[in-house]
Structures are given as C-alpha cells and as structure tokens.
Amino acid sequence: MRITRFATATLLAASLLLFLDLFLDWHRTGIDLPTVSVHAGSMGWNGWGIAAGLTVVALVAWEASQLREAAMQQGDLLVSAVLGALVAGFTLAAFFGDTRVGVGPMHVDVTGRLWPAYVGVVLALAVAASALVRLVEDVLGHPGRAAPTV
Numbered sequence: 733m734r735i736t737r738f739a740t741a742t743l744l745a746a747s748l749l750l751f752l753d754l755f756l757d758w759h760r761t762g763i764d765l766p767t768v769s770v771h772a773g774s775m776g777w778n779g780w781g782i783a784a785g786l787t788v789v790a791l792v793a794w795e796a797s798q799l800r801e802a803a804m805q806q807g808d809l810l811v812s813a814v815l816g817a818l819v820a821g822f823t824l825a826a827f828f829g830d831t832r833v834g835v836g837p838m839h840v841d842v843t844g845r846l847w848p849a850y851v852g853v854v855l856a857l858a859v860a861a862s863a864l865v866r867l868v869e870d871v872l873g874h875p876g877r878a879a880p881t882v
Contacts, residue, residue: 736866740795743816743862747792750823750855754785756848758826776852780829784822784856791815791859809867816863823856 754776762771777785794815798808827849 735869739862739865739869743812743859743866744792744795746855746858746862747788747795747819750819750852750859751785751788751792753848753852753855754781754788757846758849758852760844760846773846776826776848778826780822780825784819784826784852787815787818787822788859791819791863809863809870813860813863813867816860820856820860823852827853 756775757773758776758778758781760771760773762769775781791812794811798812827845
C-alpha cells in the first residue's frame, strides 16, 4: 500500500513537472553567416511533444477524477498505465524525432538538444514506471488472487 501511494505521488509530480518542462526550449540551433547570426529554439510543445503534452493533461485529469475513490480498480489502473506508456512514447518520439525550427521564411533542421529535453525524458519514464508499478502491485497483491510462482 505504501508503494502505491508513493507511486501515485511520483506519477502526479512527474506529470506536472513534465507538463511545465514542455514549455522550455528542448532544441536549439543557429546559423552564423558573415553578415548575420540567427539563433532559434523550439520548446517541447513541438511535433510529437504536442501529443505528449495532451496525454499528460489527460493522465492528470484521469488521476484527479480517481482521487475521490478510496481504492482504484484494476481497470482504472490499466487506463493509467496505458496513458503513462503513451506519455513516455510520445516524449521519446519528441526527443528523438526530427525537429525543424522556422525563422521567417527559412527552416533549419535541429541537430542538438538542450537539458530540458533530457529532463523531459526522465520525467516521462518516471510517469510510465510509476503507473506500471501501481498496476503490477495491484495484480500481484490483490486479495483473492494467487501471486504467480516462479
């Protein structure tokens, strides 16, 4: 039970921090020409980051709706686990995916990542792991169900 509470707190905290982290610049690039120097960045809400952010919002809304209940059912935990896995998948896609930064009529392919992108990946993995831990603990520790023997 203590693990479930800790996992729930971790899931909510990591989700909210990831939501905020998506507003920071994840990618940055620059062009230096003899007469002009242009530097631009793109925040996490770009490309697959949009899907990651919307999934984080859905997960937090789902968890908030479930807080009123004393104990979440296994089906509810499965929904949280699926949403957590989607958050991690979309965040990884945003991290590794191709990103383009537009500066006026010119588009530049981004090759570098900034620290918020790495923090976002860690937070997304924490969200997925927390949701999975809750589901596994419920499946293995549910009364009336025998834990699998090895």
